[in-house]
Amino acid sequence: MRVSMADVAERAGVSAQTVSRVANGSPRVDPATRARVEKAMADLGYRMHRAARALRTGQTSTIGLVVSTLASVGNSRMLQAISEAAAARDYALAVVTVGERGIRDAFARLRSQGVDGAVVLNEATELARDVDPPADLHVVVVDSPPDARFSIVQTDHAAGARAATAHLLALGHDTVHHLGGPRGSFAAAERERGWRFALADAGLVTPEPVRGDWTSASGHRAVSHLLEATAIFVANDQMALGALRALADAGRRVPEDVSVVGFDDIADAAEFRPPLTTVRQDFDALGRRAVTALVGAIEGGEPIAETVPASVVVRRSTAQA
Amino acid sequence: MRVSMADVAERAGVSAQTVSRVANGSPRVDPATRARVEKAMADLGYRMHRAARALRTGQTSTIGLVVSTLASVGNSRMLQAISEAAAARDYALAVVTVGERGIRDAFARLRSQGVDGAVVLNEATELARDVDPPADLHVVVVDSPPDARFSIVQTDHAAGARAATAHLLALGHDTVHHLGGPRGSFAAAERERGWRFALADAGLVTPEPVRGDWTSASGHRAVSHLLEATAIFVANDQMALGALRALADAGRRVPEDVSVVGFDDIADAAEFRPPLTTVRQDFDALGRRAVTALVGAIEGGEPIAETVPASVVVRRSTAQA
DNA sequence: CCGGGCCGTGATATCGTCAACATCGAGGGG
């Protein structure tokens, strides 16, 4: 039924070990033998049995993805990018969601699946604080405070936020208010930091930020505290969507009365009313680099930290004060 | 280093086979022995080596997910639901995206990973037409025309679309135009069918539908052909977002001049301007049922077909004609 | 002309688990 190396070996008139060497691209094989084996593999439709190899080598050629939620567009896009990058390197991708049992349990599940390493897409800074990633598991965390135990790949949230705020100030606004993400989120903290930085640069006092939970509904609610603002930097596009509606309901015109900037540049942002000026994150690059870093670590490299730039995309939600 | 059944067996003073029996819930184990083994497992932090089990049994306890894109909110939410349902049944989840190499290649990759079955989330009806799912792989397809080779789980798109259209007609509109999804999509075809059905019910001629590709940008573009309409049923919420902006730009007020209904009820739909009346799909139920059907098939059941209802959620984008 | 090293290849043992069969003891019926 299933074709094993022994079957291929028999047909090619060699030993199973030689088939193994061909399958793994060992240089110590005579070209003629290699050709014969490759033909036999093709004839029989041989495919490696990953479980057998995993048992013997202890390596599964599988990377895990720990993700807290896929409700955010960013995580979904990263998942897709990671999946493609992993496939390109012939790694399988196992996805686990962080459920009620917490991130420890998620790691335990990945461990029992025998993944060689894991990418963590987790909103909370929980990992760095509470969880010792298993020492024998290579980990890459996306958007995390510095930590020597694992590699880090992140968007330059602070620089993006700073540029967004500077853009608003350059339009002549007296100050810029902030509708931030939830406490405990690294990305939210960084974006807030960038905003504060830009205001400090301009010698302005920072108004008290208002916080949401990344959802459009929370963005809507938060606006009740921001009705005096003429410029708002919102920490993500979905909250900006809710904010735009709330502002419209309150009779504030965007961009005539208030300018709004978001963060992420999700695909729909260009179709908001008005089309949203926002900060673009390169989710694809982030995902690809996470996989590169992880595979590097698995194959013996050192943990690294990488930052991907973010840039302001100007649309029609911002105007002169 | 790694804890095997033999280690647990030694500590509990039994044979490895007995540990195996405990781990697999065999009834032929003395309760006292079972307790001793369980304690030993806990003490040592034993976790099964899935690769070894897979090698022996030929089953990986892994299900695959074939997904064309995660750009659509629906697919992302289903992925999350599927991941949780799989974890609850102690199945691992391997995700592959359908890349440039097509769905055949995606199946080949899953096959080499040795998954026991796969859930297919594929926009196109390609699968049914072109691809013979490997006979030894159990498959559940979400939103597919009937096919005896695999199980099918689907939203009742037609009924949802019909209800949405009926809702608009009940408001006194003379007819309802349709901004549909792309050709080749089963869901799009079903939604269009439901819309036609409702118009036929009312004895109306069906206007020519306009098509987009599910993106908000395509929804925006399509509206140029719909400026005369007073009621539009849009095949998904993201296209509705683009349509709302295009209508506003054209000076058409929603809902005073035009009523708009979407499909999906994505989280942001309630924050569109105006909040969108739409048809709610229960993505979580869909994902859970897909896993249930797949596990059933793996464990020896017959292919099934299930339909999940969809219901109209009335918000503020629809009004009396 | 001989010894050592290298190249291509083969033989063997092993990873952790579980199916199949073997064993052992207790209890019940005749």
Add this chain to the structure above:
DNA sequence: CCCCTCGATGTTGACGATATCACGGCCCGG
């Protein structure tokens, strides 16, 4: 009181791949 049955447990081998060592032949330097 013996034998049979059955329940609980142990023993053995195999799944498919590969690490490791072993082997025979060739080339080269001395």
